[in-house]
Amino acid sequence: MRASRFFISTLKEAPSDAEIVSHQLMMRAGMIKRIGSGIYTYMPMGLRVIRKVEAIIREEMNAAAGIELLMPLVQPAELWQETGRWDKMGAELLRVKDRHGRDYAIQPTSEEVITDVVRSEIKSYRQLPLNFYHIQTKFRDERRPRFGLMRGREFTMKDAYSFDRDLAGLQASYQIMFDAYVKIFTRFGLKFRAVAADNGAIGGSGSHEFHVIASTGEDALVYCPSSDYAANMEAAEALPVAAARGAAGQALAKTATPDTVKCETVAALLGLLPLAQTVKTIALTVETESEGKLAKRYFMLLLRGDHELNEVKVGKVAGLAGHRFSTEAEILEVYGTVPGYLGPIGTKVPVTVVADRTVANMHDFVCGANDAGYHYTGANWGRDAAEPAIVADLRNVVEGDASPDGKGVLAIERGIEVGHVFQLGTSYSESMKATFLDENGKPAPLQMGCYGIGVTRILGAAIEQNFDDKGIIWPTAIAPFELVLCPMSYDRSELVKEATDTLYAAMQAAGVDVIVDDRGLRPGAMFADWELIGVPHRIVIGERGLKEGNLEYLGRRDTEASAVPLADIVSFIQGKMQP
């Protein structure tokens, strides 16, 4: 490509609504242009990156026996009503009526349509397994679109759907996709991590997220550096800090702690007490309806003072689905005291005490006294408080926790979710009656998996991971151009022009995706543009170097340029292209 035939538009300053670095840099590098809230035109420079991302995904999906098709963007409401998602999905689903008043969804995802396709196409187990995918524009009407392509409303996704005859088949298809995703993200040249995710009802290892590692990431990723354990924060299992409960060493004592409802302040008041010796209490209410009558059940959750509640884990405790925090009135009525002073000692029916695994193994701990203005110190299970009715994993893991696989301690890093693989099972095939005939001629529901990659989101995530104060640093595999040739005085030096044109042709012949900057800019402006845009390899062609038989190479992460003999330059660059 010649820059004079391309469209390059860089900005010194990012618009004020660009809050994060990837958004700022994409705007400054002329990759995207805002058309409306969360809606962008992908400008020529940005589109090149998208196409490279798509090409890698397509190659690996095809290699993994994925079959590409293209489902429509405007989808009849009837299909979404069959699965109940027309009602379940809230305002994020963009809905539209056609000229005849019929309802349609602008697709945020295509489970319904693919299930509609296969229920008439798949008749026999002999056709299975099958994996269909498409790369398509999607729309999600986010309440607050922001961060450029990271949380836009219109975006591009690859989604794949696998169909199998049984759970073993689903698991095999899932593994194939998992492996394909590892290849895809490896080929992107990004540091990434696959983590186990919570997958609701299906259980097992039926869901993983793929995250691009970035310190600015929204998600906390838990992993064990000495094993391959990895999970997102929702799904990471927290073991008890002490494997067994220690014996009681202190006497129970009731201490005045006026106006001291937080564990941190209780610990401080009691004099340098470690927070890890305190227990905090969270009161929950679950409302149930039976034969038209509303009933309430009350739960007291106990966590160590320095631990954080994990809502997803709480929701999985028996009886706690649909819980909410108790109101102050409920607490007064049930516990006879105000929030901030609750504790397990003396707590009785109708309250169920649910202790986190770590709390269940604590001894000589500090907790509320169920009496406004008082805490207990030296509390112990069995002796002072009844054994908790339920012991469960209720908390987020923290750095240094033992890994659930017993192979070390956990570390935490930040990530940006860019992919998700999920074992759906038969939920869609059952609600939409997508069955096949098995070996015995009996109809059975298809076992489904779904597999997404946020194509446009990859751009934002790649930049969050790879930038410096000059601009973007694209990995070579997804850079808009692999190499830029920067001739000095292209228009004024015949020597430079000739060498540049020869080199340009040689690089093209060698399969290098090269752009030559023939715009006639001054060196400083030219270099600044390409550093901002983030092309990973740069060659400067100047008269002086040419006379010495040299070109000047600079990798985007290099601090100093190096001279490369003209004769070696093609193989030198080809060497740099290797991942």
Next chain:
Amino acid sequence: MRASRFFISTLKEAPSDAEIVSHQLMMRAGMIKRIGSGIYTYMPMGLRVIRKVEAIIREEMNAAAGIELLMPLVQPAELWQETGRWDKMGAELLRVKDRHGRDYAIQPTSEEVITDVVRSEIKSYRQLPLNFYHIQTKFRDERRPRFGLMRGREFTMKDAYSFDRDLAGLQASYQIMFDAYVKIFTRFGLKFRAVAADNGAIGGSGSHEFHVIASTGEDALVYCPSSDYAANMEAAEALPVAAARGAAGQALAKTATPDTVKCETVAALLGLLPLAQTVKTIALTVETESEGKLAKRYFMLLLRGDHELNEVKVGKVAGLAGHRFSTEAEILEVYGTVPGYLGPIGTKVPVTVVADRTVANMHDFVCGANDAGYHYTGANWGRDAAEPAIVADLRNVVEGDASPDGKGVLAIERGIEVGHVFQLGTSYSESMKATFLDENGKPAPLQMGCYGIGVTRILGAAIEQNFDDKGIIWPTAIAPFELVLCPMSYDRSELVKEATDTLYAAMQAAGVDVIVDDRGLRPGAMFADWELIGVPHRIVIGERGLKEGNLEYLGRRDTEASAVPLADIVSFIQGKMQP
């Protein structure tokens, strides 16, 4: 590709709602699947054709200095309001409100967005010319979607937009796109014709349509076989049949023609009179408003009895913009007689007589007598009727008319419109204030052109042009696969399997897009599938032939297979790939 790893789904019968052959064959060949009215999933086999069409378009657009970007599908209403199209476009524009109640259009075309992009990006004449294009999903809420991909609601188009500093620049950009379209449609391997189209206000040769020739086409294309004149029916200029008016030879006579209002019946009644000697009359009314008062003007249009009115041409006659047919009451009031007996003799103010060029040169003609039940014969201009106030081209051309370029006579064929190039001028740039600074530093509106190709429509049009009773006959360039290998007993003959696998690898190495049918079907079913799907080249690999060193080749249009020596097969097929 191996068929066992692909998805092939053929049908013996087309669904009953498929009215035209391309729709029937695409459904039967498993290319598309209906999801809703005018909304399809492009199945794997159909998507391959779409991708090949897109790739050819993309290559030629890039070669013509087009720069690809991607504009959003969901577009803010504000932009459409700026050009007035939010109101002007009726129910075909699919409109949607987001969760905050803001209005958006699902794009049927992107003039507004591209103009919004360039008005902030193009600052100086130095940046011009520019040509941006994208290949994107579009939606047009057709009242009655039908014919499969030919008139769907959701479809794919390539649209390009050129920006120039002046009209000469626009015309140069237009010619570049015109030439690129000729290359594109030639590469598709389709018989096509570019015809001049009416382009409303701009005039000149500012608009051409590209049609795929097909006897089932909806549009009539006018061309001159002995020159390069070509236009669509709306735009084709009709010369007078007689270059000059002949002298009067007959006396005027008033003849009773009771209940005879049509030229055909008048001619028959008057005894073998050629229809070409009759003149028919069409009464039009134009309503104008001036200072709050409604005024009506009346026009009598005259056409030769066997000619057809061309509404677009009528609309261009001075004073006739916004015309409608006169009501019976108006005719009675203004002409004093009933419809069917009007004529130019004695017609006076307030009626303006507008004669078609051919009528103006007629003599001794037959026309209505402005008296119910009577016609004149032997009528002549000047002697009997006042010279017409206006002489204009009012009619559709017919086969055999003189070509307007004076180089022969016109022929007519049917076509399917698949492309359109159009000089927009400054209408969008003026309404959206998209200006640039010219050499003198003065702001001037950008001169715009727009250039569309109906990507998915190409599939339907290609089939309408190329099919037989067995199925589709794809041109090689856009076939889902170029070549199919049909092994006999792939699973049972080691000889066949080995030869097939070797040949498959050799064809892939030679760059042939080949599929091997390893599904284990019987020959009849296998051949029928590929003939229906329309793969242009087929090789059968059988034991007997192999023992003789031969393979059996059949082109999709061939009636007899030919034996090709194994040693020559790759170069033989490569020869067939040449366009």
